[in-house]
Amino acid sequence: MPNDDLQVEATTRRRAIKYGGAVLGSGVLAGCSGRSTGDATPTEGTGTDTATADQPDTETSTPDPSYTADLAPVGEISLDEPPENVFAHFPWFADMASALGRGETINHVWWDGTASTLEYFTAGFDGFDVEWADRTGSYGFSKEQLYELDSDLHLVDPAWVTTQDNWAEADVDEIATNLAPWLGNYYSSTHATPPESWADRYQYYTLWELFEQVAALYGERARYEALASVHDDLLARIESGLPAESERPSVAYLSIATDLSAMYVLPLNASGYFNAHTRPLGAVDAFGDEEWEGAFKQIDMEGLLEADPDVLLALWTVTDAVDFEQMVQNLKDDPVGGDLSAVKNDRVYVQGTRWQGPLMNLFQLEMTAKQLYPEQFGEWPDYENGDSYPEFDTGEQLFDHGKVAETIRTDR
Template sequence: MAREDTRPTRRELLGAGAAVGTGLLAGCSGATGSETPTDGDAATATEGETGTATDGPRYRAELSPVGEVTLEEPPTNVFAHFPWFADMATALGQGESINSVWWDGTATAMEYFTADLDGVEIPWRDRTTAYGFSKEQLYELDSDLHLVDPAWATTQENWDRGDVEDIGDAVGPWFGNYYSNFHAEPPAAWADGYEYHSLWELFEGVAALYGERARYEALAALRADLLSTIEAGLPPESERPTAAYLSISTDLSAIYVLRLNAPGYFNAHTRPLGATDAFGDDGWDGAFQQVDMEALLEADPDVLLTLWGVTGAVDYDAMRRNLAEDDLGSELSAVRNDRVYTQGTRWQGPLMNLFQLEMTAKQLYPERFGEWPVYEEGDSYPSFDASERLFDRERLSAAVRGDV
């Protein structure tokens, strides 16, 4: 959707253009999505007879801190930057619209999890870029929509609120909520009225802007069934293992502990499983804290959940060998009992969330949900028998294909 100089700005084309501007200055009451300008229940939009901006459908969503965003047509050229939004677009069958994503490990993880899903493609595989972005880059991409939290954008080098408003006016609106990731404090200038939303609330808003309500509802129903299955199978709290959720380098030189059961969408696959955090919940100032091997041994978790193995960022096989050969690491209960597992990434969207819920359930509770096989580099997600799966793969594939 290239914009010529004589064409109105996207702000002028928005049916509720003023809402986008004022939304940058105040929070909203909650995350909602609709595909029509008047239906708060997000009814499926239908094409207007002439398809013009005045009689055609509109695509609306409301989210803190951006307020309400309304589009006259679904976006086809979308700037994502953060991985969870690329995952969302893929889940909605709109992966081709993504023009830029930070970090190629995201695509590697998506390929790992979705390799056996019929009709799921990752067309943005080669559209990964370095972390961060400039105004010039966004002008050049000329995106219909920027799936980025404007509050977070103002914290980046050479960005301020005026820059954010310039891009929103001249290029395309912003839509994101970064600080819900672990309920972090937003910038002071944005704190008043900033609200936290779950991963799936954020996904619902993105689906509304794409006009993909049916796909969203099918995926949300699948997740609800998965959570019900997990909840029904969980052992009593007194019988649950202790676990540490780690980002650990291959050579063990850097060990970071993340909260296991914290609020926010970074924990959307661990919190529902209710394992006991070996490090507790006290004394944390951020999403993670660095520890040494002595502290890890003192906590001595029953299970180690280690990030990044399936993304290629960490050599999982070498890391496990290094733990087994380390004087202190070899004393860990999780190492002695062969309960060191690889994870994907906390930067998950809905597709990765579904698989990581199943993955982590099996890693924490193999006696309840079935054994998790040892990961080896180059593996794809295990092809469990139907009786061993916690959710229906064909049902997921059908939702992504739009067969709903």
């Protein structure tokens, strides 16, 4: 636990943070109410800043520009300036920062595989780097770690944080009061039920609605709107090009170990931003409306053959987590796997991650559309380990790659 001196130091030099709407808890309001100096307007100074009879005050008391977001379960938060040191445990927020040209602000992300996934998709973007690629760590975090990082913003859902070991709502309030606010909405990822104590403060958002709020805090509205326009056009193009439902393939959305020792099925068309790149494509889930406890279900090869999907989408296969070429060969060599229609017809495809921000979402929508509907959207090329995202000609792109690259350039 950090000592009192560290907490005091962090409090006295932290920029003013204002809360409105739904708040974390009484500790936040108590902490803010005792920080009148930080909330003072420009006219509340002393000495030469004070108007006199000989020198009338001709300046207005308009406050400095505010960077404000409003997102459940926290509510409204405002910063006096864009954050420069940001904690983002889950990778979709780091993706958002990169999309806004502010990837350098991210000081922590869980799992480096997400960085390599974003590098795969954006390899063709000149001058773009995943600047947080070497700032990754283990799953979970402690208060001590947050005090050490001393961030301006914590892009994590506090409701989710309170479900982790050694975290209670009082701890969440402490960090918001002494360091910086929280902003996040984890349970929109699958439309799961939040902890009971947060339920009355909760609502669900799309990935792009979350992105809009993060963009507001960074003061990057123009970049957000440019990318949102690309996304809207991409969705419209996909929707207009989809074949009739009776002509769509059945798909198994899987996480498969290279050696086939473990295999998990995930829902293809579920609500939430984890499925933001598969649900809009409207393919047939090979496992139908089957429901199970949790986000995925373990299956065996016999169970997969019983469903016998037309297409297999294999998660994590553009990262080092899975050797895609060896996995496909193992499926072909397996006495049961070799009978799968998707294997026999060479329709086993790479995927990135469900933990996508806006950049990965654009690419994964395009990628998956080509994998599922080659006649409508163009063929997806064969993948070999270590490949970068294909350099499609302009006419083959489902969204304007050049516009996205220009939008996210940090030096524009």
